[in-house]
Amino acid sequence: MNRPDRARPLARTLATRFVLIAAIVFALNAVGVGLYYGTDRRALAAEAVNNQAERMEDALDGAMLPADAPVRGLYAAHPNAYAFALVDRSGEVLDAMNAALIPPAALGLFADEWITQIDRPRGTLTVAGHEFQERRDGLRMVFVMDEDPAHLVRWAYLDELYQHVLLPIVPLVLLLTGAGWLLIRRSLRPLVDASAWARDLRPGAGVAPPEAKWPAEIADLVEATQRTLDRLGEALAAETRRAADAAHALRTPVAVLTARVDALPPGETADRLRGDVAHLSRMVRQVLAATRADGMQLDDATTLDLREPAEAAAAALAPFAYEKGADLSLEMPEAPVPARADAEAVELALTNLIENAVLHGGEGTVIVMVGPGPEIAVRDEGPGLPPYAGERLYETFWRAPCAVPGGSGLGLSIVDRLQRAQGGKVAAEDAEGGGALFRLSYRNA
Structure with missing residues (x-):
């Protein structure tokens, strides 16, 4: 019985399930980390402040911020939402943008890191201070965020997911998936070998x-x-x-x-x-x-010239064809036609096909053709294949309602069994111009 087309290899099924489990674990971890960081709004605001402080420190040229520094774009685009001030150790404001948003008291707070949030009816006001630790002059930054139209908190949230989910977990998931696939294939290899043996x-x-x-x-x-x-x-x-x-x-x-x-x-x-x-x-x-x-058991090293059994079968059945009023002709090339087949089995199969052609073809011509390639064909000039026969042609003892007397329903069944025993095939079709055409094909030698 042929394996159904829908059947999937067990290794692929197990690997798919393993990948699905890994994806679920990854999704659950992402959801867990997302909920953990998403519910801590103060921590996310602090992360957003740190991100802006890092950008500011990278843009500083000594104690001064260049007038064309890209970091100023945020404050220029949202003058009513974001503000900053750079304050030295003495409390002097060296640079600022949108200073009206900064509470005066925030400029006088001298702490390394601090943040405060004020809840108001129209939104949350965040005020924070950050001292640049890599500097020795005590320069610090005061940052104000009124609401968040540029979504700094959201970007900080996504950055946390990237840092704590994508970077550490995705490579691990990919590594485990690859290792699992190799392990599954290696573990199932004995089963694959056993299946090949059983086939x-x-x-x-x-x-x-x-x-x-x-x-x-x-x-x-x-x-x-x-x-x-x-x-x-x-x-x-x-x-x-x-x-x-x-x-x-x-x-x-x-x-x-x-x-x-x-x-x-x-x-x-x-x-x-x-x-x-x-x-x-x-x-x-x-x-x-x-x-x-x-x-029958066929050795794979067996090589046969298909002209030999074809000539033997045609010679043996010539009197039978003459008695039935049919002309039997043999067409074959001068060069050998090698195939992996058993001589006796080929002659038996061909004998059955020729007898059927003579019996069903009437007083016409039966042609036995050898080649091209490892193939023998038998054609008659009868009424052709019975309608709706299909695979029933090769059923044991099955005979079409229109079959001529003298048959037993064994011939084509024997042909099919002989062909399958040799790794060959038998095919039937209506011949062009009338009659039936049967082909015996074999493996290349």
Whole structure:
């Protein structure tokens, strides 16, 4: 049975779930950190003040702030919301913007770091002081923020998320995800090997499991599969032997019956008996072919020139075609047509196709074509494939309602089994211009 298209590898499923868990952990951590910092408005305001103080210190040229310093843009753009003053150790204001917003008492506070917030009906007023610790002249900055139209607090909040979530956690999540993926693939490798071994198993064709140190669970599964396969192989071998013995036992009485019918004087009854005996003989041959297909094992090193079995099958069935009023022709190239196939199995499959073509094609021409490539095709000039047949063509004992007498429903089933046993394929289609076309394809040699 083919694996469904929707089936996903277990490694991918586990890795996807692992990534999902990592994403959930990351999201929960981000939400937790976000709630922690988002609820502490005073800490966020202090962080916003520190950010502005760092920008101011970076822009200072000695004790002076250049007139064209980019840091002045915030205060120029929002004169009613932000203000600053640079104050020396003596309390002299060296520079300021929007000084009207600064409470006079704030200029006289000499502390390293301080911040105060005043809640008002129209918003929060934040006043803070910061001494530049990297300087020795005691220069400090007084900062005022009335409401926050430039969203300094929000940017400080996002910066906290970046510093405490993205920077430390994202690389860790990526590292854990990669390590988890490799660990999952490595852990599932024995299962992959066991699956590859199981896919190559066929009853009657023993394939030893690969030598590996399996985990206990997979070792139990492999051993159970091997025991089941051994039992199936034994049952199949016994059934194949019984079928072969029965077919071989029938060959002698059928041959005797054929000889006795041939000795009868000509007449309608004798002709009918000859047809029935010929049908019985063909069924016996097909049963033998079926047992050959079920037990066949093909060595991958086997190479066959497809012209040889095609020529043998055409020569053997030429009298049969002549008797049925059909012309049998063989077309093949002068150069060899190599394929990985078994000569007897190819001849058996081709024999069944030619017999079907002769029986169903009427008194027309049956053409056997070898190549191009590792392929043999058989075409007849009959009515074509039965409508709505599809895959039922290869069902054992299935015969189309319009099938001509003389068939048993075994031929195409045997062909399909022989092809699959060799790693080949059989395909059927309506031929262009009428008739049916069957193709036997094989692996390249």
